Amino acid sequence: MKPDVYAANCPTRQILDRVGDKWAVLILLLLREEPMRFNRLRRTIEGISQKMLSQVLKSLERDGLIRRHAIATVPVTVEYSITQLGLTLAGAVDPLRDWAEQNLKDVLSAQRRYDAQQKEEAA
């Protein structure tokens, strides 16, 4: 492993921050399925505020991961779609999603074991 992976400003850290963003990856995976408009995204993703949505969309666009396409209708229509770069990032996230689905049960049972252990020691 590259030594600077543990430094504060290594590439991995920056990307991990992106991926770690509560909504960014979710949006990326959604847009990989199909292009979508603002309010459709808003409705599809439970619990996101429009402030967060517009903020995350903007930063994803800034990173070149998604593209914003405004059509001058009245009222205005805006469609978001994933870029080639975004597509490759989404692909790199897939193993993580697979891992999650396969191993969540193990994680949860580990948590239960840990909590029971702690409780026992407290007594």
Place this chain on the structure above:
Amino acid sequence: MKPDVYAANCPTRQILDRVGDKWAVLILLLLREEPMRFNRLRRTIEGISQKMLSQVLKSLERDGLIRRHAIATVPVTVEYSITQLGLTLAGAVDPLRDWAEQNLKDVLSAQRRYDAQQKEEAA
């Protein structure tokens, strides 16, 4: 893709939160290299407070991703190591790290383009 990937409590979301944790993955990758003791980790990871370190270590242990081994010396010696489960998670993170190293340049240049565009439109 599974439909519930966009719900608030899907497995992926939970794991993504873990991975998104600023320090958790870093620690995981470090412990994959070799087992380490508390202060060694603290020194190796720049900028982490001991509060955060102990907190993240505890939650990683709770999830069954790392193991804590205390040796009754004076003063006490504690060694942390990665588990089998943690090893597989670290493996799932690798594609992401590779992506980061390969594509960070593209992301940065996209950001510069975006910022220049914004500045121009403001004028």
Place this chain on the structure above:
DNA sequence: CGGGATCCGCATCGATACTG
């Protein structure tokens, strides 16, 4: 429809001091 601007509470995190 697709956002921007503002206000504000709450959780997160760092710094410091202390302990077995």
Place this chain on the structure above:
DNA sequence: CAGTATCGATGCGGATCCCG
């Protein structure tokens, strides 16, 4: 050495209102 406890700043994110 390996943490825990407490305090205090700050900034993220939700709620609300408004606009082109």
